[in-house]
Amino acid sequence: MAEHKLLTKDFGTEGVQTLAVYERLGGYQGLREAFRKFTPETLVEEVKASGLRGRGGAGFPTGMKWGFLPKDVFPRYLCCNADESEPGCFKDRELIDENPHQLIEGLLIAAYALQVNVAFIYIRGEYQDQRLLLERCVEEARAAGHIGNDIHGSGFTCDVIVHGGAGAYICGEETALIDSLEGYRGQPRLKPPFPAIKGLYGKPTVVNNVETLSNLPHIVQRGGAWFKAIGTEKSAGxxxxxxxxxxxxxxxxxxxxxxxxxxxxxxxxxxxxxxxxxxxxxxxxxxxxxxxxxxxxxxxxxxxxxxxxxxxxxxxxxxxxETTCMVNVSMRLVDFYHHESCGKCAPCREGTYFESDLMHRLEAGECSLEELNTLADICDNMNGKCFCPLGDTATWFVMSAYKAFSDEFKAHCGAGRCPVRTVRAELVTA
CATH class of the missing domain: 3.10.20.600 (Ubiquitin-like (UB roll))
Structure with a gap:
């Protein structure tokens, strides 16, 4: 595995939070090689050949996503999605903390491939320290000529803007992110048209995740075939x-x-x-x-x-x-999605409310078996029927847990308490 560490190399106590250290370790050589070895069109093809898939959740092939931009329509925009809000997820924050210039270099490589002259990093509102770090690093890169006009004599011009969100989970959805960037309330848009056709300011737009972009300097320097050789046929790297x-x-x-x-x-x-x-x-x-x-x-x-x-x-x-109560975990996740629903569509707005109310009563042992049987109906009225995937995902864990641990769910009905947590407490005090 050691030879495959691309994004999390051990740099010892040096760290790579500054441009001087990053360049001493070979930083921004990938950007220079992109200008020297590729045209924008051949760079897109190289990323396609690498098999790189998006690391933000959907896993869509990155090069193919880039290829959806209509030809000869300008200006166009690139947005880095750093609105990392998924429960249990913190990798993008660590990439920014440990190697911010790697992300900026990857963003510039993607901007060159897409012929984008203004690129944005949309970062989660709670990541204030990371936003300040990125803003400092962008200024370092600009002062060194990595950002700006005629970068390294290539004839390519690009500016980078760091934009902080306001703490809304829904802004991790690409069209809600775009709405927020435009100054509107972050809510998803109807698709089609997709952002590649009509995105930021009504122009063609690509939205890529932090980890996705951070791979690009390595792909440019070592080649798409090298990256493709790591991993599996359909999940490279x-x-x-x-x-x-x-x-x-x-x-x-x-x-x-x-x-x-x-x-x-x-x-x-x-x-x-x-x-x-x-x-x-x-x-x-x-x-x-x-x-x-x-x-x-x-x-x-x-x-x-x-x-x-x-x-x-x-x-x-x-x-x-083994001591985990799956009803309790389901309840907490449902509460999260109920809180984060933007309220734009009724199936999600109302469904997450009823779902949360039912799960709270079930966890307290106050739900009847007949009421529990309505859970599947509530989720069915949400899954595939909401404006964006938030409503769908609010049902996925709870229904899969219900299917795998149906006896545990049913044991809560009429119990007057959580039977799993009661047993766990008895084990701990025994």
Whole structure:
């Protein structure tokens, strides 16, 4: 694995928060090589050949996404989505903290490929320290000639603007992000038209994730074929996984795609804590369907995990031990989506309210079996019927948990308390 560490190399105590250190370690050579070795069109083809897929959740092929921009329509825009708000996800924050110029260089490479003259980094409102760091690094890069007019004599001009959000989860959805950038309330837009056709200020726009862009300097310097050779046929390269929950070593780990999930848990995360057994885990963040111990031998491959009934999503692995109450976890996640619903469409606005109310009564043991049976109807009225994916994802975990742990859900009905937490308390005090 060591030779495949692209984004999380050990730089010791030096750190790469400053331009001087980043350049001493080879920083911005990828940008120079992009100008020297590629035209914008051939650079797009190189990224297509690399097999790089988006690291923000959907996993769409990056080069193909770039190829959707209509030819000869200008100006066009590039937005870096740093609005990292998925429960359990913190990799983008760490990439910015540890290597901000890597992101800026990747953003400029993408801007050159797309012939974008103004690129934005839209960063989560709660990431104030990271926003200030990026603003300082952008000014460093501008002063050094990496940003501005005729960059390195290439004839290419690009400015970079860092824009802070206001803490709305919905702005991680690309069209809501664009609305927020334009100064409007962050709400999703109807698609089509897609942002590639009509995005920021009504012009063609590409939105890419922090981790996606951070891969580009390495692809340019070593080649698309080199990147493609890492991982699997359909999931190339490495990927960062934010691991948390009931494990001995929580943290962010960079793994070659195709590595078994069991290896990530055992060797990187140190296994399940307190010598307990694994009950369930989420492979891609709070919105993803639950998987079971029997799925640990699945490879870290987007398609393989999808075939198992879940998704790698934003790369947030949340592990739960045998004492976990799946009703309680479901309730907390439903509460999150109820709070973060923008309210634009009725299925999500009303559905998350009814879903949250039902789950609270179920967790308290005050829900009847007949009422529990309405959960599937509530979720069915949301999934696939909302304006954007938020309403869909608000149903995915709870319904998958209900399916896998139906006896546990039913045991709460009329119990007057949470039976799982009662048993756990008895074990702890015994």
């Amino acid at each position: 490495t990927r960062l996984f934010c691991c948390s929950g009931h494990i001995n070593r929580p943290g962010t780990y960079e793994m070659a795609m195709g590595t078994p999930i069991r290896e990530l848990l055992a060797e990187e995360c140190g296994g399940v804590w307190k010598d307990r057994s694994l009950k369930a885990f989420q492979p891609g963040g709070g919105s993803m369907q639950v998987l079971l111990p029997e799925h640990l031998d699945l490879p870290l491959d987007m398609d393989a995990v999808m075939q198992a009934g879940s998704s790698l999503g934003a790369g947030a692995m949340v592990f739960m031990d």
